[in-house]
Amino acid sequence: MQEIGELAARLREFAAERDWEQFHTPKNLAMALAGEVGELVAEFQWLTPDESRQVTGDPEADARIRAELGDVFIYLTRLADLLGVDLLEAAADTLEHSALRYTPESYRGSARKAPPLKRPENR
Amino acid sequence: MQEIGELAARLREFAAERDWEQFHTPKNLAMALAGEVGELVAEFQWLTPDESRQVTGDPEADARIRAELGDVFIYLTRLADLLGVDLLEAAADTLEHSALRYTPESYRGSARKAPPLKRPENR
Amino acid sequence: MQEIGELAARLREFAAERDWEQFHTPKNLAMALAGEVGELVAEFQWLTPDESRQVTGDPEADARIRAELGDVFIYLTRLADLLGVDLLEAAADTLEHSALRYTPESYRGSARKAPPLKRPENR
Amino acid sequence: MQEIGELAARLREFAAERDWEQFHTPKNLAMALAGEVGELVAEFQWLTPDESRQVTGDPEADARIRAELGDVFIYLTRLADLLGVDLLEAAADTLEHSALRYTPESYRGSARKAPPLKRPENR
Numbered sequence: 001m002q003e004i005g006e007l008a009a010r011l012r013e014f015a016a017e018r019d020w021e022q023f024h025t026p027k028n029l030a031m032a033l034a035g036e037v038g039e040l041v042a043e044f045q046w047l048t049p050d051e052s053r054q055v056t057g058d059p060e061a062d063a064r065i066r067a068e069l070g071d072v073f074i075y076l077t078r079l080a081d082l083l084g085v086d087l088l089e090a091a092a093d094t095l096e097h098s099a100l101r102y103t104p105e106s107y108r109g110s111a112r113k114a115p116p117l118k119r120p121e122n123r
Numbered sequence: 124m125q126e127i128g129e130l131a132a133r134l135r136e137f138a139a140e141r142d143w144e145q146f147h148t149p150k151n152l153a154m155a156l157a158g159e160v161g162e163l164v165a166e167f168q169w170l171t172p173d174e175s176r177q178v179t180g181d182p183e184a185d186a187r188i189r190a191e192l193g194d195v196f197i198y199l200t201r202l203a204d205l206l207g208v209d210l211l212e213a214a215a216d217t218l219e220h221s222a223l224r225y226t227p228e229s230y231r232g233s234a235r236k237a238p239p240l241k242r243p244e245n246r
Numbered sequence: 247m248q249e250i251g252e253l254a255a256r257l258r259e260f261a262a263e264r265d266w267e268q269f270h271t272p273k274n275l276a277m278a279l280a281g282e283v284g285e286l287v288a289e290f291q292w293l294t295p296d297e298s299r300q301v302t303g304d305p306e307a308d309a310r311i312r313a314e315l316g317d318v319f320i321y322l323t324r325l326a327d328l329l330g331v332d333l334l335e336a337a338a339d340t341l342e343h344s345a346l347r348y349t350p351e352s353y354r355g356s357a358r359k360a361p362p363l364k365r366p367e368n369r
Numbered sequence: 370m371q372e373i374g375e376l377a378a379r380l381r382e383f384a385a386e387r388d389w390e391q392f393h394t395p396k397n398l399a400m401a402l403a404g405e406v407g408e409l410v411a412e413f414q415w416l417t418p419d420e421s422r423q424v425t426g427d428p429e430a431d432a433r434i435r436a437e438l439g440d441v442f443i444y445l446t447r448l449a450d451l452l453g454v455d456l457l458e459a460a461a462d463t464l465e466h467s468a469l470r471y472t473p474e475s476y477r478g479s480a481r482k483a484p485p486l487k488r489p490e491n492r
Contacts, residue, residue, distance in 0.1 A: 027175035038284010046480035052150035070213030090193030111415035161407010169357035234292035273421035298396035316459030336439030
């Protein structure tokens with residue numbers, strides 16, 4: 001697959017073939033997303049941050065994590081599709097907002113949280 | 124933006140300009156992803172499944188949810204980029220696997236969980 | 247067991263016997279908690295709210311959910327113990343705060359979110 | 370408060386006074402729990418494991434984390450109460466099971482995952 005739109009279309013078809021639209025409410029899909037992210041987090045829970053950078057060197061862990069990233073992306077794409085949200089546009093807007101909020105001058109090397117932007121940039 | 128690869132490249136640049144690569148370990152990014160998914164889930168927690176289908180009719184909720192989907196997608200893309208995983212490929216593999224596991228004949232209209240596939244299809 | 251303090255003491259001993267204190271940082275325990283809560287959420291993801299009220303009528307689902315509640319409570323207790331937080335006191339404080347924020351007169355039958363309290367009650 | 374049962378009783382009363390039982394389905398409470406755990410995880414996301422051990426030295430972070438632990442415990446207690454699960458008993462059962470699965474001899478100093486127990490100990 002080359003594009004998110006194509007994935008979204010396949011997921012629509014996948015649900016329709018199984019009469020699963022009844023289960024795919026935004027509420028339920030947000031829960032499914034949370035469940036899959038929980039599995040992903042669990043892969044990293046006992047690793048040090050440095051070990052987590054090397055995790056793909058273990059073929060079994062690599063396969064599990066790749067499958068979990070696939071699961072997370074599937075539910076995220078399906079949820080966004082149902083809500084009519086373009087993920088790339090939403091991410092671009094978030095990034096633009098973050099660039100104003102976290103200027104390189106003030107936040108270089110710092111993980112502290114910025115205060116909300118003043119309007120009208122604030123969302 | 125048109126493609127996930129472009130988003131990943133922007134996020135790399137965004138982190139580099141702020142000297143944030145030190146914070147962006149897979150472990151930390153998985154946590155950030157979990158935090159954002161928690162915010163997304165909270166948007167739906169008191170809604171009925173039907174109400175959750177209508178949530179974008181409320182402009183304030185719609186803007187919040189769109190921003191949260193952007194946040195989730197950003198951390199997911201950044202994490203996958205650091206781990207060298209192509210999200211669309213991973214999703215396609217997951218979907219292929221699910222198509223074998225959840226055949227339309229056996230799972231039409233059913234939300235029950237399938238047993239794992241037997242090897243070699245199993246992962 | 248009759249008390250949280252007794253559970254916390256057993257968990258300390260359990261970790262010490264296995265030399266697991268090195269893994270039990272607050273960061274790691276918060277991740278483990280998130281992973282277990284993800285499993286709990288997954289139990290309910292395709293159920294309607296009404297079906298979720300009946301879930302303990304299925305002995306297998308009941309056993310899984312009970313075990314997951316146990317897992318969640320264990321990590322929560324261990325995390326709070328390491329941070330020196332008394333869970334019952336913290337809950338009582340939260341509840342007192344919520345009682346001011348969500349007065350029965352203004353929030354009866356409503357799931358809307360209250361604005362933050364003004365200081366000094368605000369935290 | 371001295372006991373979980375007392376907290377559960379107060380939460381029942383709190384919900385009844387606000388006519389909130391209609392929102393407090395197990396499904397919704399599991400989501401609320403996931404949302405609060407997401408906030409807790411976010412507190413630790415950019416900290417190193419060592420920094421996370423010192424987090425309560427920062428009075429503001431300490432107050433936020435304490436409040437979030439209170440929130441998590443409240444939703445966990447409310448959910449368990451609705452499902453008729455005694456959290457201390459469930460935790461004791463989990464711990465007994467883990468003691469068989471993770472023997473000190475085999476798992477000292479190791480964070481690797483144990484295989485499931487064979488029946489009848491397995492659950």
